[in-house]
Amino acid sequence: MKAIRARQIFFVLSILLCSSVAYAEGGSMSLRETLAELGATLSWDPVSARGALELQNHRIVFRAYGNSVKASFVLDGKDLIEAPSPVSADGQLTFPGAFVEAVRTSVKKASEIEKSRFRIAAILVDPGHGGKDTGAVATHVIDGKKVELVEKDIAFEVASRYFALLGAAYPDKSILLTRNGDTFPSLEQRVAIANSVKLAENEAIVFVSIHANASFNKKARGYETWFLSPEYRRTVIDAGKFTDSSEVLPILNDMMEEEFTMESVMIARSIMKRFDGTIAGESPSRGIKAEEWFVVRNARMPSVLVELGFVTNPDDARLLADPSYLRKLSEALYSGTVDFVSTFEKSGGFTAAR
Ligand SMILES: [Zn+2]
The missing domain is CATH 3.30.457.10 (Copper amine oxidase-like, N-terminal domain)
Structure with missing residues (x-):
């Protein structure tokens, strides 16, 4: 056995020697x-x-x-x-x-x-709630008419347009929706959608969840974006901390987040910057928030949750009931995402560059 191996090594070596002699x-x-x-x-x-x-x-x-x-x-x-x-x-x-x-x-x-050139291979758009889960609901009188604002519908309307804009801009990326109608995707279904994207070593998937807020305080209003906190280390989270915790907790419990990455912060910033530029005159910014709430399939899944406004606030409600305002929200989301994707892909991936 040893002799054979030695002969093989000699054979390989002689080829290497021959070629180097030839080049020299x-x-x-x-x-x-x-x-x-x-x-x-x-x-x-x-x-x-x-x-x-x-x-x-x-x-x-x-x-x-x-x-x-x-x-x-x-x-x-x-x-x-x-x-x-x-x-x-x-x-x-x-x-x-x-x-x-x-x-x-x-x-x-x-x-x-x-x-080594990192790219975003997929964007997963998640309209919050759906089907039997309406999310927040509030009724207001707008211009003399009784209007019911339902979070799942607002989220779906904004997500659909955002999804269409992304699809047109990125024919080479997978743009996915967690639901494309008034359905309630189970945790397993959402996970299956995320997992259906096969990523190469240098590829990332972005997760954007879209919601509308509610508060007992009718004065609370404005838009905000949440990202995964750097302190998150598989800690048990406090259910009372987050408005949407009933929805998010089971997801969190079912999945493990591997590692915090800068990408979530960057995409939150990009989106908020565009919101500030587009709608800050109409609804106030509540800023970027960090919480330990999220589903992250792997370290390369920048993930944010956007709260578009409060259905419980009369001023926000008037805006959220207006289709042209929802269109502006979709476009701001889209522009913010494009800003992030361009920077991310140009920089070769923030995590890799660190
Ligand atoms: Zn929600």
């Missing part, structure tokens, strides 16, 4: 050897002596000459790489070892950069 001496490889070595395919135009190698979703465009000369070739239509050129002579295409090595190194580098 400026040796060249046949087309067949080059393609096998790189695992590449070739497109070749003998008239212009131009070709393209494709490997691992990367494309290298080069020109061949009668003798190998120092030349540049282009990787993925953008990066210029210097190496000795391939040679086209006597109907044969050959590749200098240094060229093959440069291709290998530059493709490896490009793949590494690609892998």
Whole structure:
């Protein structure tokens, strides 16, 4: 057994030695050897002596000459790489070892950069409540008419438009709704939707839950955004702390949050900034709040809960009963999310950058 292993090691070593000798001496490889070595395919135009190698979703465009000369070739239509050129002579295409090595190194580098580039692969929009669970309900007289404000309907109206805007803006992302009608998705169903998104190492999913508030204090009004608190460490949460705790607690109890990430704070800020710009003149901002309430499937799930306003306050109620105001809320949510996604993807992911 040992002898066999030793022979195998020797065999591998001799190949490595041979190739390094060949490169050092400026040796060249046949087309067949080059393609096998790189695992590449070739497109070749003998008239212009131009070709393209494709490997691992990367494309290298080069020109061949009668003798190998120092030349540049282009990787993925953008990066210029210097190496000795391939040679086209006597109907044969050959590749200098240094060229093959440069291709290998530059493709490896490009793949590494690609892998580290974080992206938001999915946005999960959660209209709060639904079906038998109405959420907060309040009745007001608006312009002489009796109007009943129901949280599940307000949340759904705003979420639907927000969902449509996101879908149009991001055809390459999965935009999902936890309910697309007046239904009450069970915890299991919500979890199944979140889990249906298969994420790569560098991908994240954003969770945005949309609600309207209620208070015994009729004067309480304004919008606010909640995110997962950094203090959250699988502590048992106080049910009395949160208005929507009856809904959220079972979710929290059923799932484990892995790690707090900055992303939740960032998305809360982006959304509130847009709300401030759009509706602050009409309804006051109550700011960003942290609570230990949330469902986080994994560390890469920035999650926020937005409270659009108080159905129990006459001024907020008048606004929430107005479809054009709800449209403004959807658009502010959308713009805030886009701001977050752009910053997140440009920065390569805040968590990774930390
Ligand atoms: Zn709610």
